[in-house]
Amino acid sequence: MIVPMIKVRILGPGERLGSVLRAVQDVGVLHLTAPGPVSAKATPKAPPVPLRRLGQLERAAADAETAIALLGLHGTGREAGAGSLPSLVREVRRIRRTAELLVERRHALEEERALLQRYRHLFEALESLLPARAMAPEARAYQIVLRRDQASTLPALRHAIRELVGDGFELPTRTLPSGETAMLLLVPKVGSEKVERLLRESRVQEIPVPGGYGTTLEEALPRIRDRNAALPGALERVGSELLDLGTRNRDVLFSARALFHDELARLAALPLSSTTAHTFVLEGWTPEAAEPRLGAALERGFGGQVVIERVRREEWRADEAPVVLANPRLFRPFELITRTLPIPRYGSLDPTPFVAVFFPMFFGLMLGDAGYGAAAALLALVIHRRSRPDTVWRSVAEVLGACALFAILFGLGFGELFGDLGRRWFGLRPVLLDREAALVPFLGLAIALGIVHVVVGLAAGAISGRRTEPRKAAGKGLSAIMITLIVTALLGAVRILPRGFITPAVITVLVAFPVLIVLEGIVAPVELMSHLGHILSYTRIMALGTASVMLALIANRLAGAAGGVVVGILFGLLFHLVNFALGLFSPAIHALRLHYVEFFGTFYSPGGVRYEPLAHWAPTVGQARMT
Amino acid sequence: MTVLWIPLSAALAIGLAALATSWAQSKLGPALAATLAEKPELATTAVILLAIPETVVVLGFVIAVTILLRGG
Numbered sequence: 001m002i003v004p005m006i007k008v009r010i011l012g013p014g015e016r017l018g019s020v021l022r023a024v025q026d027v028g029v030l031h032l033t034a035p036g037p038v039s040a041k042a043t044p045k046a047p048p049v050p051l052r053r054l055g056q057l058e059r060a061a062a063d064a065e066t067a068i069a070l071l072g073l074h075g076t077g078r079e080a081g082a083g084s085l086p087s088l089v090r091e092v093r094r095i096r097r098t099a100e101l102l103v104e105r106r107h108a109l110e111e112e113r114a115l116l117q118r119y120r121h122l123f124e125a126l127e128s129l130l131p132a133r134a135m136a137p138e139a140r141a142y143q144i145v146l147r148r149d150q151a152s153t154l155p156a157l158r159h160a161i162r163e164l165v166g167d168g169f170e171l172p173t174r175t176l177p178s179g180e181t182a183m184l185l186l187v188p189k190v191g192s193e194k195v196e197r198l199l200r201e202s203r204v205q206e207i208p209v210p211g212g213y214g215t216t217l218e219e220a221l222p223r224i225r226d227r228n229a230a231l232p233g234a235l236e237r238v239g240s241e242l243l244d245l246g247t248r249n250r251d252v253l254f255s256a257r258a259l260f261h262d263e264l265a266r267l268a269a270l271p272l273s274s275t276t277a278h279t280f281v282l283e284g285w286t287p288e289a290a291e292p293r294l295g296a297a298l299e300r301g302f303g304g305q306v307v308i309e310r311v312r313r314e315e316w317r318a319d320e321a322p323v324v325l326a327n328p329r330l331f332r333p334f335e336l337i338t339r340t341l342p343i344p345r346y347g348s349l350d351p352t353p354f355v356a357v358f359f360p361m362f363f364g365l366m367l368g369d370a371g372y373g374a375a376a377a378l379l380a381l382v383i384h385r386r387s388r389p390d391t392v393w394r395s396v397a398e399v400l401g402a403c404a405l406f407a408i409l410f411g412l413g414f415g416e417l418f419g420d421l422g423r424r425w426f427g428l429r430p431v432l433l434d435r436e437a438a439l440v441p442f443l444g445l446a447i448a449l450g451i452v453h454v455v456v457g458l459a460a461g462a463i464s465g466r467r468t469e470p471r472k473a474a475g476k477g478l479s480a481i482m483i484t485l486i487v488t489a490l491l492g493a494v495r496i497l498p499r500g501f502i503t504p505a506v507i508t509v510l511v512a513f514p515v516l517i518v519l520e521g522i523v524a525p526v527e528l529m530s531h532l533g534h535i536l537s538y539t540r541i542m543a544l545g546t547a548s549v550m551l552a553l554i555a556n557r558l559a560g561a562a563g564g565v566v567v568g569i570l571f572g573l574l575f576h577l578v579n580f581a582l583g584l585f586s587p588a589i590h591a592l593r594l595h596y597v598e599f600f601g602t603f604y605s606p607g608g609v610r611y612e613p614l615a616h617w618a619p620t621v622g623q624a625r626m627t
Numbered sequence: 628m629t630v631l632w633i634p635l636s637a638a639l640a641i642g643l644a645a646l647a648t649s650w651a652q653s654k655l656g657p658a659l660a661a662t663l664a665e666k667p668e669l670a671t672t673a674v675i676l677l678a679i680p681e682t683v684v685v686l687g688f689v690i691a692v693t694i695l696l697r698g699g
Contacts, residue, residue, distance in 0.1 A: 340671040439692050540685040546692075593678040596671070 002350045003287045003324040007316050009035065010282040010298065012306035017047065017273060017280040021266045021614065023301045024282070028615030029290040031322045032272040035283040047275050049267060057264050060089045064257035067096040070103050071246035075254060085263070088256045095249050102245065106238045113231045115210075116224060122207065125174040125182035127221045132172045132184060139170070139186040141217060142199065143207040148179035150204065160198055165191035184217075261617030269614050283311065285322050286613070318347035318468070323608035331356040333398035341596065341606060348605035349464035351595075358453060358599070359399070359591050364406025365449075366544040366587035368435060369552060370428075371418035372580050373407030379584075380404055403588075418576055419552030435549045442542045450538025451487055453599055454531055455480045461603025475520035476603065478512055479528055485509050486532070534598040540590050548587075551579045633698035637691040644687020651680035 008030070012020055024030050116123075126143055133141060146154060154173065161169055170186040187195045199206055213220035213227070274281045286294055295308050323343050325335050327350070334356040344350055367373060380400035387393035415423055415430035422428035433441050462477035485505040492502040516524045559572025659673040 440696065443689065443692075536686070537682050539689045540682070543685045543688045546688075589674060589678055590681070593675055596675050597679065 001326055001353075002344065002346060002348070003289075003326045005285045005321045005324070005346065006288045006291060007283065007285050007311035007321070008291065008294070008308055009311050010306060010308050012280055012302065014275045014278055014280050016302060016305060017275065017282075018266070020280070020282065020298070020302065020306055021269055021273070023297055024294070025262065025266060025614050025616060027290075027294050027297045029286045029294055029613050030282075030284040031286065031611050031613045032269055032282065032284040033320070034272050035274045035281045045274060047270050047273065047280075049270050054264070054267050056089065057260050057267065060092055061257065061260040061264060063089075063092045063096040064253055064260060067092060067099050067249075068253050068257065070096070070099040071242060071249075071253075073246055073250055073253065075250070085259065088252070088259065091249075091252060092256045095245065095253065098245060099242065102238055102242050106235065106242070109231060109235050109238065112227070113235070116228050116231070119207075119210075120228070121176045121178070122180075122182050123221060123224055125176055126184060126217060127225075128174055129172045129182070129184040130218065130221065132170050133186060133218065136170055136186045138189065140189050140192040140195075142185040142187075142195070143209075143217060144183040144185055144199070145176075145205045145207055146181040146183065147205070151179070151181050153202075154181065154183075157202060157204070160202070161185070161187070161195060164194045164198060169195075258617050265614060265617060284614075285611075287324055319345055319607070319609075321346040321609065322611035324611045325350055325352060327352045327356075333395040333402075334359065336392065336395040336399060337592065337595065341600070341604075343606065343608040343610060345605045345608045347464075347468060348608075349460050349603060351460075351600060351604060354456065354460070354599070355595055356402075359595060360402040360406040362449070362541060362591040362594060363403040363587045364408075364410040365446075365541050366590065367403075367407040367548060367583050368410040368414050368545050369416045369418065369548065369583070370408045370411030370422065371416075371576075372548075372552075372583050373404045373409075373411050375580055376400060376404035376407060376584060414549070416549060416552070419549065419556045421556060435545055436553065439542070439546060442545060443539060446538050446541040446545075447535060449541065450535040450598070451483065453538065453594070454535050454602060455483055457599045457602030458483070458531070464603060464605075471519055475516060475524060478516050478519065479524075479531060482509050482512050482516065482528060483531060483535070485512075531602070534601070537598055538594060540594070544586055544590055548579070548583055551582070552576070555579055633694060636698075637694040640694060641684070641687045641691040644684045644690075648680045648684040648687075651683070652677060655680070 010020065010024075122145065133139075146157075158171055161171065165187050168188050168191075171183055173181050173183045175181055185195070185199075209215065209217055209220045210224065213223045272282070272284075291308075291310075298306050298308055323346050325338065325343070327335060331353050334352050337355050337359060338344075338350065338352045364373070367376070380397045383393055383397035383400065387397055410432070411417060411422075412428070413430070413432035414435050415428040416435070417423075417426065417428055420436075433445070435442055458476045458480035462473045462480065465473035465476070485508050488497060489502050489505040489509070491497040492499050492505065513525075516528065520527065555572055555575035558575055559568045561568075655677055659677060662669055663673055
């Protein structure tokens with residue numbers, strides 16, 4: 001249901017605008033809009049927005065968000081006693097800078113540790129080769145790594161070096177766990193240039209001494225070892241400092257973030273207000289039921305200084321009003337499906353109640369298995385337990401719960417429990433129809449549901465549009481009647497209804513046809529045919545239902561055909577698991593499609609304005625908040 | 628001959644419809660993936676658009692079943 005809205009106007013002394021906006025924000029029900037002309041004499045205009053303050057607050061809010069993210073804080077707290085705004089701005093900036101410095105330090109330490117870990121085996125190998133260096137202290141040293149595929153070239157390399165510098169070189173080697181070969185090449189300084197050229201040309205990988213640890217390998221390796229030992233402690237200290245910073249400033253950050261966003265919301269409201277030399281005017285929409293609460297708050301805060309009045313209904317258009325959806329508790333989770341599309345226009349119809357009835361029904365018909373339904377119910381229960389109220393996941397759990405219930409009911413009706421296991425083990429028998437064999441009755445049921453769904457949609461469109469677009473609404477109503485008559489004639493033709501129904505139904509359709517063209521124009525026949533095509537689209541309920549039962553049967557047959565009992569059970573479980581995943585996904589997508597395309601196409605009127613009252617900031621504001 | 632033609636016709640009805648659907652979805656898929664990369668809020672529209680060609684294979688299935696049932 002779309003909540004009835006009223007437009008109100010608030011007038012008061014100009015100097016009270018700030019405090020009135022604060023009071024309106026406290027109540028949190030007024031969706032502000034730019035005021036229209038109040039009188040011919042006064043020419044109100046929007047007060048200037050303090051841009052410097054706006055910029056400061058935006059930066060402060062960004063500081064708070066950054067600090068909260070860096071410190072990994074979660075929550076929505078709004079603790080009292082946060083202090084004055086300027087001191088909070090400074091405090092939050094300080095916390096953000098400290099957090100950034102600590103996080104940068106942690107990143108640097110982590111990178112260093114990752115680098116040292118990566119070359120740990122190489123450094124250990126080179127350290128084990130260092131005694132050779134002690135025997136030739138004047139020689140030039142090169143640390144070299146041969147890839148696994150280059151290992152066979154070692155004798156050739158040794159031979160080439162010998163040709164250049166004779167026997168006066170050392171080349172101790174060590175194989176690394178990765179299969180690479182670490183080498184410490186020691187050559188006399190006289191021949192080092194030639195060796196360097198050889199190394200370049202032979203494309204072996206020379207490893208330089210890591211920067212920051214010394215100039216020679218002898219200096220660097222002990223330092224690297226010490227550093228490796230010290231890094232976990234350093235990381236732990238930085239982690240503790242970050243944790244401590246977060247714990248100490250959690251309340252301040254959450255309060256400051258909420259305060260900054262509240263201030264920004266009030267500044268954003270300034271262009272939607274008007275002031276003259278002495279007065280201000282605010283206009284906006286509020287749910288009709290919330291008007292007394294808003295009036296009482298203004299009366300309590302400002303006495304007779306500020307007045308609130310209703311704007312007459314003739315002064316505003318329906319499509320300007322914001323839309324609030326409010327449905328009974330049972331239907332509310334299905335707003336999730338409605339909200340996925342652009343919200344309906346004010347004055348049109350909220351399709352949520354229809355969705356709440358038909359969506360789980362279609363899903364249940366397609367899945368139609370008590371076993372899969374019970375598994376879906378279990379999944380819904382888990383999601384429900386793990387989700388918080390008024391969140392998208394909670395709605396998903398509740399919608400899935402309803403779908404699971406219908407799947408169980410239809411499953412019992414079709415006598416299906418994990419395919420034909422129910423029949424074989426528990427003697428379940430199909431009460432409604434046997435989906436495995438009765439394909440034609442199932443097809444008939446699917447098409448009958450399509451007729452009902454489309455006709456209900458057309459009737460809903462006719463009723464909801466009777467005031468705003470009476471001609472179009474009459475056309476929709478007539479289409480609904482014509483479809484019913486066409487179906488009646490067809491049922492008469494196949495002798496489900498008496499044949500006497502055919503002639504009156506056909507004559508009425510022929511008479512109604514020109515009337516439909518007069519009402520809706522030349523596109524009316526095309527639309528009528530498209531509605532009939534949409535009805536045929538509901539055969540997917542039968543197609544997917546049959547596919548679902550056949551897959552379950554195949555899972556049972558394959559399990560039976562497997563060699564051993566254990567293998568058979570495992571195979572059957574795996575196949576049923578895959579079928580269950582498909583059974584959740586495919587019916588959900590197709591039930592959605594039947595609603596979005598076939599059903600909503602008959603009456604849904606999108607393009608409504610989202611209701612965004614001036615209210616205190618909360619992390620869910622602007623997202624899918626349940627009203 | 629009927630023994631051959633009936634299952635063959637049913638197979639063609641579902642097979643060609645499945646090919647047509649998969650061809651349409653192969654064209655839609657990359658375009659929708661690119662759209663979603665830029666506008667994730669169009670996810671619902673994308674799902675609907677992707678599900679629309681499936682009507683072809685659903686109707687193909689129904690025709691195949693009808694052929695099999697009518698043909699005995």
